[in-house]
Amino acid sequence: MERCEIVLSGFGGQGIVLGGIILAEAAAIYDDINATHNQSYGPEARGGASKSEVIISKEVIHFPEIEYPDVLVALTQEAANKFAPTVKEQGVLIVDSGVKINDQIKDKVKLYSLPITEMAVKVAGSEIVTNMVTLGALVAITKVVSREALEKAMFSRIPKGTEEVNMKALAQGFALAEYLV
Amino acid sequence: MKRQVKLLQGNEACAMAAVAAGVRFFAGYPITPATEIAEILAQELPKVGGTFIQMEDEIASMAAVIGASIGGVKGLTATSGPGFTLKQENLGYAAMVQVPCVIVNVQRGGPSTGMPTLPAQMDVMQARWGTHGDHPIIVLCPSTVYEYYMLTIKAVNFSEMLRMPVIILSDAVVGHLREKVVLPDISEIEIVERKKATVPPEEFLPFKPDADDVPPFVSYGKGYRYHMTSNNYDEGGYPATNNHQVADKLLRRLHNKIEKRRGEIVMTEEIMMDDAEVAIFAYGCTARSAYSAVETARAQGLKVGLIKALTLWPFPREVVEKYGDKVQAVIVPEMNMGQLVGEVERALKDKKAGVRPLNRFDGKMITPEQIVSAVKEVK
Numbered sequence: 001m002e003r004c005e006i007v008l009s010g011f012g013g014q015g016i017v018l019g020g021i022i023l024a025e026a027a028a029i030y031d032d033i034n035a036t037h038n039q040s041y042g043p044e045a046r047g048g049a050s051k052s053e054v055i056i057s058k059e060v061i062h063f064p065e066i067e068y069p070d071v072l073v074a075l076t077q078e079a080a081n082k083f084a085p086t087v088k089e090q091g092v093l094i095v096d097s098g099v100k101i102n103d104q105i106k107d108k109v110k111l112y113s114l115p116i117t118e119m120a121v122k123v124a125g126s127e128i129v130t131n132m133v134t135l136g137a138l139v140a141i142t143k144v145v146s147r148e149a150l151e152k153a154m155f156s157r158i159p160k161g162t163e164e165v166n167m168k169a170l171a172q173g174f175a176l177a178e179y180l181v
Numbered sequence: 182m183k184r185q186v187k188l189l190q191g192n193e194a195c196a197m198a199a200v201a202a203g204v205r206f207f208a209g210y211p212i213t214p215a216t217e218i219a220e221i222l223a224q225e226l227p228k229v230g231g232t233f234i235q236m237e238d239e240i241a242s243m244a245a246v247i248g249a250s251i252g253g254v255k256g257l258t259a260t261s262g263p264g265f266t267l268k269q270e271n272l273g274y275a276a277m278v279q280v281p282c283v284i285v286n287v288q289r290g291g292p293s294t295g296m297p298t299l300p301a302q303m304d305v306m307q308a309r310w311g312t313h314g315d316h317p318i319i320v321l322c323p324s325t326v327y328e329y330y331m332l333t334i335k336a337v338n339f340s341e342m343l344r345m346p347v348i349i350l351s352d353a354v355v356g357h358l359r360e361k362v363v364l365p366d367i368s369e370i371e372i373v374e375r376k377k378a379t380v381p382p383e384e385f386l387p388f389k390p391d392a393d394d395v396p397p398f399v400s401y402g403k404g405y406r407y408h409m410t411s412n413n414y415d416e417g418g419y420p421a422t423n424n425h426q427v428a429d430k431l432l433r434r435l436h437n438k439i440e441k442r443r444g445e446i447v448m449t450e451e452i453m454m455d456d457a458e459v460a461i462f463a464y465g466c467t468a469r470s471a472y473s474a475v476e477t478a479r480a481q482g483l484k485v486g487l488i489k490a491l492t493l494w495p496f497p498r499e500v501v502e503k504y505g506d507k508v509q510a511v512i513v514p515e516m517n518m519g520q521l522v523g524e525v526e527r528a529l530k531d532k533k534a535g536v537r538p539l540n541r542f543d544g545k546m547i548t549p550e551q552i553v554s555a556v557k558e559v560k
Contacts, residue, residue: 028188
């Protein structure tokens with residue numbers, strides 16, 4: 001895999017940071033390639049802007065920052081407004097349904113509008129598994145890591161007793177994307 | 182235990198390495214972007230019989246770490262610029278009375294409280310000269326999570342071996358970055374313990390050095406009663422504030438502890454320097470940008486190499502000097518207004534190579550593109 005730069009963005013409480021860590025661990029530990037993860041978030045625990053940056057590469061990753069991502073997930077309109085213009089030409093843009101993207105950006109990227117939070121609520125009764133639905137969809141579309149690696153990384157990070165609901169959320173994420181692709 | 186593949190955050194690696202190196206005492210005060218070190222050690226130290234204390238401020242934290250060390254326990258504290266400033270007075274005390282301890286400064290944007298969450302390399306000179314007096318100091322600077330782990334162990338080892346404070350100068354990028362690391366088996370890591378006295382209490386002179394300039398250490402409370410003073414002191418540990426001979430000898434010896442082991446303490450990496458016409462001298466997170474820049478420039482046929490400094494102080498002048506007549510120019514990218522570049526200039530003052538600073542201090546990393554542009558300007 002050539003260097004692939006992925007940005008997950010949304011707001012605090014959606015599990016953006018943990019989602020990024022799981023994706024990076026899937027690559028680094030279970031697929032045995034190189035990965036870095038970086039995060040930034042507002043001072044609020046919930047509701048503030050949140051961003052996870054993951055770089056996956058078979059080469060050593062020296063410069064760890066992302067200016068123009070190959071893949072962007074934007075779960076909120078605010079995140080989309082801020083980061084969608086930075087996506088590389090022909091890059092992948094995944095947004096939650098309801099998030100609006102202007103025509104100029106639509107022409108430039110491969111846009112996937114998926115009912116991510118709706119699916120999370122359907123699976124868990126709340127938005128708590130939004131990150132897992134997101135990861136499922138992202139990996140189904142981009143194949144940056146193997147599904148097996150993603151599942152293993154998820155299991156090593158989630159609290160005991162939540163395996164079933166998280167697994168279901170991940171599977172639904174895959175299903176959402178596979179239906180589209 | 183065997184080699185482990187992990188995705189670790191820089192500060193997490195530092196905390197794990199501290200435990201591996203035998204650190205059993207941490208005193209500190211939380212501050213972005215260093216707090217993870219305290220957070221993790223608060224969980225991990227009690228598990229290995231160690232102690233974690235959150236103190237009322239950084240001044241007290243530094244004092245507590247020195248006290249723990251005098252009591253015979255390896256101590257470490259972690260902070261960022263504003264806290265590092267507060268630690269300076271006691272840091273000088275540790276340097277003078279030769280108490281092993283490690284201070285981690287995860288640099289953020291300054292001056293003062295500046296930009297708490299953003300990276301900088303603005304404390305390079307403070308790490309060297311922040312506390313008054315002509316004290317010796319060792320400052321190590323990681324650019325990767327793996328280096329952060331290994332240099333933390335080195336820092337603890339050097340401090341124990343030489344009886345002196347050692348500073349780890351990381352930054353918000355390396356502190357917060359998670360990256361893949363393969364950690365060596367703990368049995369493969371050399372852990373150094375401070376030298377113990379071999380004579381009975383009545384013959385013990387607390388500051389009488391061995392041939393390596395380092396006096397053996399006896400913890401307080403072991404029946405060897407002795408005096409420690411930050412005034413100029415003699416081998417018995419008593420003040421000798423007006424004794425010129427003793428003062429001269431003491432200060433020379435404090436510095437010689439480092440100078441005699443430069444080969445071991447001065448750590449650098451020379452990357453693609455063999456045929457380089459332009460060198461980049463970089464450290465910390467900026468060395469990551471520089472490495473990318475070298476790869477990009479090489480792909481374009483430009484003969485560029487990187488001298489990465491892992492030890493900032495003592496400054497690796499011998500490594501820089503070596504290339505002084507071989508390269509046209511040395512570019513020194515730093516996230517400050519030009520600090521270590523002065524040392525590079527000093528090392529190259531009689532050499533052919535020109536020195537070109539490249540500075541950024543807005544809280545953003547210097548990009549590989551900026552460095553490649555600087556290389557092209559030389560050509």
